[in-house]
Amino acid sequence: MFAAVLLIALIGALAYYRAPVLAWTVGLAAWLASLQFAFGCPVSTIAWCVFALLALVLNIVPLRRAVFTGPVFGIFKKITPAMSQTEQEAINAGTVWWDRDLFSGKPDYQRLLAFPDAKLSAEEQAFLDGPTEQLCAMIDDWKITHELKDLPPEVWQFIKDNGFLGMIVKKKYGGLEFSNYAHAKVVTKIATRGGSAAVSVMVPNSLGPGELLQHYGTEAQKDYYLPRLAKGVEVPCFALTSPYAGSDAGSIPDYGIVCRGSYTDPRSGQRHENVLGLRVSWEKRWITLAPVATILGLAFKMYDPDHLLGDKEEIGITCALVPTEHEGVCIGRRHFPGGAVFMNGPTWGKDVFIPLEWIIGGREFAGQGWRMLVECLSVGRCISLPAMSVACGKVTTFTTGAYARIRDQFGLPIGKFEGVDEAMARIGGYTYQMEASQDLALTGLDMGEKPSVLSAVLKYHNTERMRKTINDAMDIHGGKAVVLGPRNYLARAYQSIPIGITVEGANILTRSMIIYGQGAIRCHPFVLREMKAAMANDAVEFDRAITGHINFVISNVFRSLWLGLTGARFAGAPRGGETARYYKQITRFSSAFALLSDMAMFSLGGSLKFREKLSARLGDMLSNLYIATACLKRFEREGAQKEDLAVLGWAVENALFDLQHAMDGFLANLPSRGLAWVLRKIIFPWGLTLKPASDRIGTKVARGMMEPGGMRDRLTRGMYVSPSEEDAVGVLRHALDAILATEPLEQKLRKLAREGKFKRVTARERLEEALQAGLLTQSEFEAVSRARKLKRDVIMVDDFDMALERHDAALLKRHIF
Incomplete structure (x- = not known):
């Protein structure tokens, strides 16, 4: 009996700590020897021979490849689904960062806490306190959205003159060269005053000509355009989406045919005859700043049927810069997006001739447009819409907290009614989650990372939380928020919700296809290695990857069971006190998530990418692990303030509850019911034990929002608030x-x-x-x-x-x- 217990403990320890094959061999050999010599239980020669044979096969690499991993490699190559070029480019785009730790089942919290704290430089802080504050004071959102349907001319000029359109442009070209963190904080502050102005500022600094030029432009293109973009001489837009290809940007019908032609350069007025170029036709919709743009970034599919450039006829998606004054370029009409009334409209052209030199990066970057776009999109997705979502959270926290304390009914401030305080807790908790999640991603960006998976997490979850916070704020304000007018500080944000939900990838598709679709391959420690080995027919690398993968799965089975049985009480944590239990639970669910990911891929294979509901739930698991860890990082970064424990608790406990809910839904719908039953017993041996944050914690959050103090100040920090008593906010x-x-x-x-x-x-x-x-x-x-x-x-x-x-x-x- 003792020997059996010893064996179970040995296997559990080896699996829990992910021991290498050699350690397993030595450990099991020691157990067999102790069984025979210490416990007096003779082990047969046959048993020793079987053990020795397995040990030789597993430890001698050529033998292991011949007997085991080689045959598996042959099967793997046959069943691995082929990836299209666009899928490969999307998967290869950006980098993996903290998201890889979450996929590992063993997050390195010391690494998380050691990430540098996001900070503003003195120059960036001065810009926020100076020009940004001045710009906010100039914004009258009611006048912009109701009367002018545009920013006033003096606001446009102030934006251009003060470099707001060149925050990402390097100083050597006349730009501000701000950090990603500063860029986001500027957008956030402007958005707390007016969405129309925020969109007008953020788009030139997000995915568009400026960023593409800095990364891929020729020196001539950089020298000409970047100084003009930085000073607002040029107003850029980028035309990607079309009526026939919105989220499926890889299917754009717009095209350019390589040919010879003539054109007049609108910049110099010089005529060029019989030059090699493209005859481009396009019809684009939903293009921000298109109605007033002077330079058009244009994405289209490039073809060379006459082989003027080489043997290849279909060259691929290409990006070019086209002056809007160029003959044949059509702009000047507007869409009416509602809420934030910013310049957005169509652009079109038929057989417009442009020279090859107008391709971003020159002719050598012909056909590289999709790679360029997906690489740059991971940066913009971390900044623009997440920043506007954070701004919405700050505004709703500031205004709802104050309004709920000022407004009374039945002799009590309305915020002291439990139904109201429940909604207020959601506002404060989601606001904490949104800013924490974005700040951690911005830290990664400023460290040189391009976290493509986390950018999708931010885009989806921040905009969805924006939707929830503004809905709750509207409910609490009641009639105050229903009537449009200068005094209604919520209605335009409420009307603008569909914009954030839809652009930069519709939220439904982002959740169901992108977050986990990219994450499972990019962040998993072994899957991408196995796929690359199969595509390269590299049996040696496949052997290393598959043996590591098997060990990884075995480890996560034992880790998930042990952590589930013990409630993760014995897991390590980098901090003691109130937050220790949160770190332990995250470790538990990180192991469970890694196990579920492998079992999903094992049981469903290539069909998993078509099981969008299951993929979405796996994405929710990864997302909530990230949100919980981001909140813990924020708590430490802000000095572990005791008065923030309530809002931290609400944010982390609800993220973990949502994670548990996603796991429960996944197991309830996994097609292999037997596998689902086994996994449920491993991961939830005592059932679904996590609960959302308690009413008591929610009340503390609501009370902290209603009273001046540190928690309220930190939640609303960076928001513009007019000093005037005549101002609605x-x-x-x-x-x-x-x-x-x-x-x-x-x-x-x-x-x-x-x-x-x-x-x-x-x-x-x-x-x-x-x-x-x-x-x-x-x-x-x-x-x-x-x-x-x-x-x-x-x-x-x-x-x-x-x-x-x-x-x-x-x-x-x-x-x-």
């Missing part, structure tokens, strides 16, 4: 301070009313009566009067004339009670 800060300061006086007045001390009826008359009776001092009277006025300013909504055209702010000043 700015008044909230003044009103909240005034309400809190006069709350004891209001309680005193209510007590006097209950005691029958007043003869008059209205609150205003009673306040004057209290002053006259000496129950309040003059300064107290003025403080209460001011607090009530500010409270009314917060609650009031706009009204217009009968044509809904003329808004009269003066009418809001009327007081009846």
Whole structure:
């Protein structure tokens, strides 16, 4: 009996710590020897011979390849699905980073905590405090979205003159050369003031001509265009999507045929005759800044039917820069996206001749457009829309927290009703998750990484959380948020939700196809190695990869079972105290996720990529592991503040609960029911034990949002708030301070009313009566009067004339009670 227990412990330890084959051999040999000599249980010669034979096969590489991995290699090559060129380029794009640790089943938390903290340089901070603050003060979002349908000319000029369009351009070309972290924080701050301005700034700094030129442009292209882009002389747009190919950008129908032709260069006015170039036709839609662009980045499929460039007829997707003044280029019409009314529209052209020199990177980059785009997209996806989502979280946290404390019903601030505080906790918790997730990815970007998988995680989960936070904020504000007007600071963000959900890859496809579709191959420690070995017919590398993979699976079976049985109580954690249990649970579920990934690929093979619901759930597992670890990293980066434990707890516990929910859904729908039953017993031996964050934690988050303090300040840090009491958002800060300061006086007045001390009826008359009776001092009277006025300013909504055209702010000043 003891020998059996010893064997189980030995196998468990070897598997848990992922011992190499030699260690397994020595360990099992030692157990057999102890069985025979220490426990007096004779081991037969046949048993020793079988063990020796297996040990030789597994430890002698040529023998192992001949007997085991070689035949497996032959089968693997036959069953591995072929990848298209676009799939290969998408998988090869970018880098793997912290996401690889999450796939490993053993995240290295010391590595996570050692990542440098994202910080602004003195120059970047000055830009945020100076030009960005000035720009925000110039933005009147109601005027932009309702009256002008565009940024005012003076705002456009300020953006150009102060380098907002050249944040990513290197200084040697006249740009600001900001870090990715600074770029995101500038976009976030602008977006807290107005979505239209934020989109207009972020697009030239995201995926587009500027970034493509810096990475792939010829020196001549860089020297000419980058200084002009940096100073706003050129306004760029990038035309990729078409009516027939939105998310499936690889299927764009737009084309360019290699031929000879003539053209007049609109930049110089010089005529060029009989030059080698392309006759391009395109029809693009949903192109931001296209209506006002001066330079058009254009993606199309390139063909050479007359073999003017070589033997290849279908060259592939190509990107070119075309001045919009060039003959045949059509722009100038607009789409109406709603909410954030920014410049967005179509562009089209028929048989427009351009020289080969206009291809980004020159003719040697012909056909390389898809690779260029997917490599650069991983950067833009980490910054633009996630930054706007963070901005939405900050605005909803700031405004809803203040409004819920200022607005009262039934004698209580509405934020103290449990139904409201539940929704408020979601706002605060999701805001914490969104910024933590983006900040960690930005750290990777500024370290030189291009985390393509994490960029998809951010794009999907931040925009979905944006949708949830604004919905909850709308519900809490009630009628305040329903009526459009200058005082409604939520409605335009609410109307703009579909923009973030749809662009840069529709969210449904991002979740069901991209996150795990890329992650399973890129981040898994062995799958990509095995696939590359098969494509290269490299049996030696395949042998190394497959033996490591088998060990990896065995390890995760034992790790998942042990961590599930013990609730991960004995797992390691880099920190003690309140957060230790979170690290331990993440370790447990990282091992379980790695096991489920392998079992999904094993049982479904190449068909897994068509099982989008299962793939989406696997993506949710990876995403929530990332979100939880990002929140823990943020907590440490911000000094492990005790008052942030509630919002950290809400963020991590709900991420882990969502992860458990995804695993449960995956196992409930895995086609191999026997395998699903076994996996459930391994991963959830005691059932689904994780719960979402408790009501008590949620209430703490809501109360922290309603009171000035460190938690509220950190959640809303980097948001623009006007100092003016006349501003719809700015008044909230003044009103909240005034309400809190006069709350004891209001309680005193209510007590006097209950005691029958007043003869008059209205609150205003009673306040004057209290002053006259000496129950309040003059300064107290003025403080209460001011607090009530500010409270009314917060609650009031706009009204217009009968044509809904003329808004009269003066009418809001009327007081009846």
